[in-house]
Amino acid sequence: MGGGFSAILQRDLLLAFRHRGEIANPVIFFFIVVTLIPLGLTPEASRLAEIAPGILWVMALLASLLSVEGLFQSDYRDGTLEQLLITPQPLYLMVLAKVLAHWLITGLPLTLLAPVLGMMLSLPTAGYLPLVLSLLMGTAVLSLIGAIGAGLTVALRKGGLLLSLIVMPLYMPVLIFGASTVQRAVDGFPVDGPLAVMGALLAFSLLISPFATAGALRVSMHG
Amino acid sequence: MGGGFSAILQRDLLLAFRHRGEIANPVIFFFIVVTLIPLGLTPEASRLAEIAPGILWVMALLASLLSVEGLFQSDYRDGTLEQLLITPQPLYLMVLAKVLAHWLITGLPLTLLAPVLGMMLSLPTAGYLPLVLSLLMGTAVLSLIGAIGAGLTVALRKGGLLLSLIVMPLYMPVLIFGASTVQRAVDGFPVDGPLAVMGALLAFSLLISPFATAGALRVSMHG
Amino acid sequence: MWQWFHRLGSPRWFYNTSGKWLPWLSVLAAILLSLGVVWGLGFAPQDAKQGNSFRIIYIHVPASFLALAGYYVMAISGAVGLIWKMKLADMVMKSAAPIGAVLTFVALVTGAIWGKPTWGTYWVWDARITSMLVLFFLYLGVIALQYSYTSQDAASKASAVLSLVGMVNIPIIYKSVDWWYTLHQPATIRLTEAPSMHPDMFHPLLVMILGFYCFYAVALILNTRVEILYRERRTRWVQDMVLETPVSEIREGQN
Amino acid sequence: MFQFESLSDFIQMGGHGTYVWAAYLISLLVLIGLVVSPLLRRRKLVQEVIRQQRREAARQKNSDTAQTAP
């Protein structure tokens, strides 16, 4: 029963370490994109501080989105996905393992890097803890939601940016609550409200996403 | 001699129309990401207007970057790239054809969409023409530079975001001149200076990029 | 001339020659660096405006110098490797990348630390600082590419192409970032434009810069030598040389 | 001319001690790393080559005895 779960989790982490870049990549993307912002906008610390919460969250969302595209891609291309579908193990558990691996490889490092980038964008001190907390839960939600989209588009030649189209509307609540958690903290308001909502989103997507993704994969493959 | 050029240009455009999504995708990505900004930052028109030039340019850059990843990807996977390398035609011309097709599919639609998004972000009137002009040239430079990175990473399992790391530092001058063209126009300054620099960047990258990309492809394939 | 060039291209020749130079160079680097550090930390007068935080300059500036110079070392040796197919140049390029990246990192970190007492913030988007950050990314790109290829030969060529493209771009990037910064003319404090420095402050800086150059050479040679050993590990001369290694290391080899 | 009155003065650096010492310490560690890492790599490499040589010698001996046996 749990054999599939741990086998997949372990293999995905092994694969990520094997192509060393894979772990560093979303993080570096996040880093570089955030440095693009001052170049495009303004180097002034005070103006950067104003937009820092929103920019950090938008860019973390993009980094997560772009990496979720590959979630089932390589398994599909080499036939592993077909094999997983005819494995006598519950598919939703295997999906959950893949999502967990994705979060460990992407969401967690992003969360840990965020304070450094906050510093570079002159984020006020009050914002750091809420930033980390909201990203910690938020990136997990993003991975879970993204998996559904990745499952739906996996068999399409050139899923590419189509995935963005499908997934982004679903990402919006996460972005709104995530960014406003940080913004409220910076403005001196309490943040347990939005954080609680984020927790609820996480619980909800944990319940829904593995089944929806499993269904999406079945549809994609039997097409 | 020119046979390869027009054959590739025509085929790439045909392929793009065949998967209808392909043309729409970067555009839709651009559109959705720009609409994320008010959600993450602020809905206030005046504050949006301030950041509009920079945000539009950063997001156009991202849309272009993400689509350039696939430039040689599918040709590599199905063996076409190998065939192109042993075609008795100059490789840099074929590369140029692919880049031109990429720009027609990505850069041009992005440029045409930009004014609409400018409107949504309350970009002041003076900014529209410079926005379009700078994007028209700038996206071409982005495609040309991106091609080098795409060539270098095409044979790597999971190029993915590695490409971002390689290419983004090279994109920065384009972003700086592009965004500040618009910013200066909004602030009431003349913009021929930055536009001329953009033209120079375009000419320069037209000279360098096809050769560098051809070299990169040879390295990738003979590895 | 060509014979000389080819001999220079021989890893084995380089290994032997550099082995003779290395001790002298290391000693020189150590002397210069300790002299510079003691002088700079203890004996240079303190800055009128910045007080003692100014002493960070004795690392910050040499590291920044070498970070930039290191990129040219890397790119040029990459070009030599690409054009003349000289294996040694490839190895130098591969070794230069992480050293340059580390020195860039040192420049960034010391600068950031210096920023706190001076500007009250760890980071500002100053033109030079931003360029330095971009340089850091360029280095990371080359390193990432090096490690992404499985074939060493392809990795060398690919990163040579990238570092060459990067080298062409560095002046453009610097100029554009500079222009971007002057365009915005932000209200924040600008970097102290090296005020006509008092000789008592300047001399230790000079010593440190020299020391860093020597240190860079030592690090580069050390890394290149290991790279040579690694790539030639199956050749006769490496096998023979290993047999002559000190007993202590052989004993390590047993377990 | 030594600029500080006492050792504690030297360490405090007029309130900037943390910054100065942190900068020097981090740099020192990183630079030492630059020298030590090739030395470590070299040592590992030498051990590996020696092990390889030993294995080959053993194989040589085995095949020698195998040839003489029959």
Add this chain to the structure above:
Amino acid sequence: MSSQAAIFSLKSLAFERDDRLLFSGISVALEPGDILQVEGPNGCGKTTLLRIISTALNPTSGTLFWRGKDISQHRQDYLQNLLFLGHLPGLKQSLSPEENLQWWRRLNANNSLLSNEEVLASMGLRGYEDVPCFTLSAGQQRRAALARLLITEAPLWVLDEPFTAIDKQGVAQLEVLLKDHVKKGGVVILSTHQDLGIDGIRRLSLPLLAEVS
């Protein structure tokens, strides 16, 4: 061919794709020890049939039975008894053959006692256990994928052109492997364009029904 003894059977299977009938009325009953070779010209539907058998596709009509039970009702149970190797064998290119094998072992609980080394050596991959699969030749990759046959304990093997890219000696070895499997009471369904050197093999010829407008 009494349906009673049959361990696996298809009953009037038909498949239609985009209004094109690929095949219909296919009925076969296999007993333990049977090898079924699905034959026919290119495009006649062999791969499609094998994918239906492996439940990766659903038939338009008809039923499959495993030990007398309709497999659409008892899918999990059936899958436990199945090993399917398609055109794409599901080899992770950046893992080594040994790591791939290990992963298959962990995913499917029913494993044999042979060690990974032994398995790979008998597939002719001695010395290649630890190199990433993308450095293997076409035939070596196939061999690495086929190594699964040696660790599985599933009785039903469904193999789509397993001999692709395999050299002559390898084909002979594989034939022995198949014979051993059916001797132990297993069942093999495979498609191939080559003639097999196995006696008593059963054949299913699919005619080229499909007509394109």
Add this chain to the structure above:
Amino acid sequence: MSSQAAIFSLKSLAFERDDRLLFSGISVALEPGDILQVEGPNGCGKTTLLRIISTALNPTSGTLFWRGKDISQHRQDYLQNLLFLGHLPGLKQSLSPEENLQWWRRLNANNSLLSNEEVLASMGLRGYEDVPCFTLSAGQQRRAALARLLITEAPLWVLDEPFTAIDKQGVAQLEVLLKDHVKKGGVVILSTHQDLGIDGIRRLSLPLLAEVS
């Protein structure tokens, strides 16, 4: 086998990858009308050799001559005379066989006069001209790729396992095609694990030299 009459020849070719010698001292001289079958067990270096011949890889040492000229000096000229089909035949999955063929025609100027329809029909793809390639079966895709053989006028064909996934009748047809080509003075170099039904074929056996540590 006088080197004078040879249209294509290899002189003491050797290839080494990551310090592993794959083959060495390979010398062959082919005259117009020759078919050379490269043989050997899996992993012996057939694909590598064919890729060297097609200039997709550079040999470690040795030289290739086309009409007496060193091809590393006259690469463009040589490539004009070459048609190479590797493991991956370069078929665009979302284009139809006809569109793929048309694209090959445009890319390589030297084309025959047969119409696309005729070509595809004689490859057994009548009725499939206009469907996207990803809906074709494995063998049909191979046929679509092999259709290039009918439109090219290149004298030297280098084919890596061209018979993969092709049915028996298709293999027989292909053999006729190869015979016709060499009868017109062409040269064919191919690798395959199957025995060909062509007389007077020349063989090059690559031994399994490579040793892995």
